[in-house]
Amino acid sequence: MSKRLILVGAIAVLSFGAVGAACSDDDDGASVREVGDGSGTGSGSATGSATGSATGSASGSASATGSAIAEECQPVGDLSTASTRVNVTLDEWVIEPDTTTAPAGQIGFVLDNSGEDPHELVIVKGVAPADLPLDEHGSVDEEQLPEGALIGEVEAFAAGTTCNGVFDLDPGEYTLICNVFEESEDESHLKEGMVTTFTVT
Ligand SMILES: [Cu+2]
Known part of the structure; x- marks a missing residue:
């Protein structure tokens, strides 16, 4: 019982810390703008857009160099x-x-x-x-x-x-x-x- 209380307390502190960090980010207008400019999309989807652009540029360079980079087998015919x-x-x-x-x-x-x-x-x-x-x-x-x-x-x-x-x-x-x-x-x-x-x- 007392363990559980301690855990709940810890979570409360963590959440408070997260909220605190978010607030201080919001206050720091310069750093928020920098993130936005870098990814080209909202900072909320930073993970999603990072994965997407990595895949996109990989296939882009493959076709640009005439297939030298593509490594996934693309069978021709059956x-x-x-x-x-x-x-x-x-x-x-x-x-x-x-x-x-x-x-x-x-x-x-x-x-x-x-x-x-x-x-x-x-x-x-x-x-x-x-x-x-x-x-x-x-x-x-x-x-x-x-x-x-x-x-x-x-x-x-x-x-x-x-x-x-x-x-x-x-x-x-x-x-x-x-x-x-x-x-x-x-x-x-x-x-x-x-x-x-x-x-x-
Ligand atoms: Cu070869």
């Missing part, structure tokens, strides 16, 4: 519809399919990023590795590829995870590329060696 599966290991600095040929159709690329960086898979048709148009960083300038050559891609996903993409491929010669460019390290994954050829029969 792997269960693939007529053939090709397992591909992505690592520093290789792209290693478990086969270099596959029959035309819905080819499912099952990607295993066993490296330490995010990697991606870009599929280009009819342009040999030596003929790829490069930008100033040594990455493929996707806009400069011949029309129709860019078949598709599985965006960069995190190290130690898997992802997949299904692409309807006609017979022909294909080039598989990781076109990630890490600005902080000035490192083009293609230039480091993440490119290989693949034949569809």
Whole structure:
């Protein structure tokens, strides 16, 4: 009984302290304005808006750098519809399919990023590795590829995870590329060696 009374007393003191703090904040007009300017919204929702803007800027920078930052697997198509599966290991600095040929159709690329960086898979048709148009960083300038050559891609996903993409491929010669460019390290994954050829029969 006496314990409970003490607890109630403590809570009363705490609440009083909180109210006191809030009042003194209100009195301090300068600091209240500063919080408001910083978050752009009311100080009452400071936690909510902090989380929201963190998520927003993460996806924003991902698209700005051409997918180099996105790490969540974004599968392309439905792997269960693939007529053939090709397992591909992505690592520093290789792209290693478990086969270099596959029959035309819905080819499912099952990607295993066993490296330490995010990697991606870009599929280009009819342009040999030596003929790829490069930008100033040594990455493929996707806009400069011949029309129709860019078949598709599985965006960069995190190290130690898997992802997949299904692409309807006609017979022909294909080039598989990781076109990630890490600005902080000035490192083009293609230039480091993440490119290989693949034949569809
Ligand atoms: Cu890569």
